[in-house]
Amino acid sequence: VRMIKEVAVKEDGRLITYYWFENKLGLQNVEGRQYASSCVGTLSQEQSVIADKLVNKTHKSKSTL
Amino acid sequence: LSELRWHPLLEQWVITATHRQERTFFPPDDYCPLCPTKEGGIPTEVPLPYYELVTFENKFPSLRRCPPEPAVEGTDLFKVRPAIGVCEVVLYSPEHTGTLTDKSELEIERLIHVWTDKYLELGALDFVDYVFIFENKGKEIGVTLTHPHGQIYAYPFIPPVIATELRASRRYKRKTGNCLICDIIAEELKDGRRVVVQNSDFVAVVPFYARYPYEVHIMPLEHRRCLPEFSDEEKRSLAKILKIVLLKYDNLWGFSLPYMMVMHQKPTDGKARGYYHFHIEFYPPYRTKDKLKYLAGSESGAGVFINDTLAEEKAKELRETEPRV
Numbered sequence: 086v087r088m089i090k091e092v093a094v095k096e097d098g099r100l101i102t103y104y105w106f107e108n109k110l111g112l113q114n115v116e117g118r119q120y121a122s123s124c125v126g127t128l129s130q131e132q133s134v135i136a137d138k139l140v141n142k143t144h145k146s147k148s149t150l
Numbered sequence: 151l152s153e154l155r156w157h158p159l160l161e162q163w164v165i166t167a168t169h170r171q172e173r174t175f176f177p178p179d180d181y182c183p184l185c186p187t188k189e190g191g192i193p194t195e196v197p198l199p200y201y202e203l204v205t206f207e208n209k210f211p212s213l214r215r216c217p218p219e220p221a222v223e224g225t226d227l228f229k230v231r232p233a234i235g236v237c238e239v240v241l242y243s244p245e246h247t248g249t250l251t252d253k254s255e256l257e258i259e260r261l262i263h264v265w266t267d268k269y270l271e272l273g274a275l276d277f278v279d280y281v282f283i284f285e286n287k288g289k290e291i292g293v294t295l296t297h298p299h300g301q302i303y304a305y306p307f308i309p310p311v312i313a314t315e316l317r318a319s320r321r322y323k324r325k326t327g328n329c330l331i332c333d334i335i336a337e338e339l340k341d342g343r344r345v346v347v348q349n350s351d352f353v354a355v356v357p358f359y360a361r362y363p364y365e366v367h368i369m370p371l372e373h374r375r376c377l378p379e380f381s382d383e384e385k386r387s388l389a390k391i392l393k394i395v396l397l398k399y400d401n402l403w404g405f406s407l408p409y410m411m412v413m414h415q416k417p418t419d420g421k422a423r424g425y426y427h428f429h430i431e432f433y434p435p436y437r438t439k440d441k442l443k444y445l446a447g448s449e450s451g452a453g454v455f456i457n458d459t460l461a462e463e464k465a466k467e468l469r470e471t472e473p474r475v
Contacts, residue, residue, distance in 0.1 A: 088263050095197070101206035103198070104264050 152212065153220035154306075156229035162310045165233055167212040177295070183209075184297035186244050196241065203264050204241045205302070211237035213303065215275075234277045236304040240264065246297050249287065249406055251396035253298075259389035265302075265413070266377040266385070272304040273418025280305045280312060280417045288408020290435050290442060300411070308417050315414060316426060323425035329373050331427030334358075344465040347394050347473075351387035354395050356465035361455035363437045363464050364402070366395055369429040376415040376428055392430075397473035399434065409434040 087107040095101050151168040177183060186201055187194045196204055207215075213235025224230035242250055242261060250258070265283050273281045285300035286293050308316070322330040338344055338355045346354040346366060354368045368391055374380060380388065399407040410433045416423040437443040437458055448454045 088260070088267070090267065095195075095206070099207040099209070101196070101204065103201055104203040104205075104260070104267070106202055106260050106263075 151221050152214065152217055152233040153222070154231045154233050156224075156231075158227060158229075160310070163307060165212045167210075167233065169210060182246050182295070182297050184239070184241055184295055184299055185246050195239070196244075201241070201244050203243075203260060205238045205264065205268060206241075208237040208239055208301070213237050213305065234306050236272055236275070236278065236302075238268065238272075238302040238304075240268070240283075240300040240302060242298040242300065249298050249396075249400075250285065250300075251393075251400050251406065253393075255386075255389045255393050258392055259386050262377065262380075262385045262388055266380075268302055269377050269415065269418070272302065275304065277306050278304040279419040280308050281415070282309065282312075283413040283415075285409075285411040287411070288406070288435075290408040291410055293408075308419065312414060312417065316417075316423065319425045319427070329425060329427050331369055331429060332373055335369055335371060343462040346398065346465055346468045347391060349387050349391050351384045352391045354391055356461045356468065358461060360461040360464070361457055362433045362435070362443060363457060363459040364399070364407075364432075364434040364468065365461075366432040366468070367429050368392065368395065368432075369427065374428045375423060375426050377413075379428075394473040395432065397475065398468050398471045399432075401471050401474060402468065403436075403439040407434050407436065 089105040091103045091105070093101050093103070151166065153166050154163045155166055156162075157164050181192060181194075183195050185194055186196050186199050189199060195206055195209065213233050215234070215236060217232040217234045220230040220232060222230055240261075242253060243257070250261075253261070269281045269283070272278055282303045282305060283300065284303070319330045322328070322333075326333070334357070335353060338358070339348075339353065344355045344358060346356060348354070351372070352368055352370055354366050356365060357367050368388070370380070370384065370388075372384075374384075377385075399409065412431050412433075413428075414431065415428050416426045435442050443458075448456055
């Protein structure tokens with residue numbers, strides 16, 4: 086399963102994560118995601134960078150396995 | 151206000167989260183905060199007009215990444231600490247109606263991949279010791295938003311039920327050299343009376359020790375501690391057996407059966423816990439078609455469940471219920 090994950094920050098600072106999947110026909114759903122992203126400018130590059138920082142800042146190097 | 155208060159008698163944390171009294175309670179039909187935001191419409195929790203699967207931090211969380219300081223001062227006896235953690239909502243679908251049962255095997259498989267990713271992501275946070283994935287379904291369980299969704303709580307401690315299972319599993323391993331749940335599976339399969347359904351990688355049973363009449367546990371046949379240990383093929387098998395159990399529940403009496411679905415995995419505190427075995431537990435609140443099982447005096451006050459039914463009979467009922475769509 087090919088899964089694309091996008092983290093964004095909502096207006097009030099909460100994180101939201103979108104998951105998009107490739108289907109058997111190829112990139113249909115991924116294209117759907119691009120369509121959605123272009124409709125609303127929520128997933129701006131700036132917000133994604135903030136989200137990455139928020140997620141990474143709180144990560145630690147412990148093993149979960 | 152949100153804080154953790156220590157219960158010295160039960161030796162467990164209680165989450166005090168008074169702001170949750172204000173959470174959305176059965177919003178009107180024409181506005182669902184979990185639907186995608188329509189063009190020109192009132193903003194919802196999901197700003198995009200379309201999504202496949204989404205998780206987001208709960209607007210009324212019991213635990214937060216940056217919690218406030220406790221409102222009261224603790225003492226040696228009455229310990230208190232900030233309610234640090236993460237509470238997320240998992241939206242199964244952009245469609246407002248329906249349930250997890252209505253999702254295809256492929257959609258459930260994708261959800262399992264999302265659960266796996268969240269287990270890893272949240273479990274890697276330094277303040278998270280346990281990632282608890284669950285779903286409350288139905289107003290009988292207290293659900294206030296009907297849009298199909300589940301939840302994830304990333305706790306800063308190992309919850310007491312999991313801690314008990316860990317202790318039992320560790321003791322059993324030391325005593326016998328075996329995994330407790332591997333042996334439970336072997337005994338359930340040998341007996342057979344409580345098996346609801348089985349596929350190449352998983353078995354679903356009403357366990358010998360069921361506390362709820364229609365309680366079902368889904369367990370991997372191979373020893374696995376957590377979702378990331380499953381292969382893609384095993385995740386597909388898990389989706390298939392989940393779908394069958396959910397269909398059987400809904401076909402049992404011809405209505406969408408409410409339940410609590412809880413996922414028990416190894417903690418994410420960095421310890422190996424090789425003796426622990428992943429499983430999913432379902433607790434439907436109905437004991438008959440029109441009677442609820444309440445957690446009353448014995449269950450709530452003494453921790454002793456009284457099950458008015460035989461696991462062998464309930465498993466037979468579920469086994470004989472067709473998983474038709």
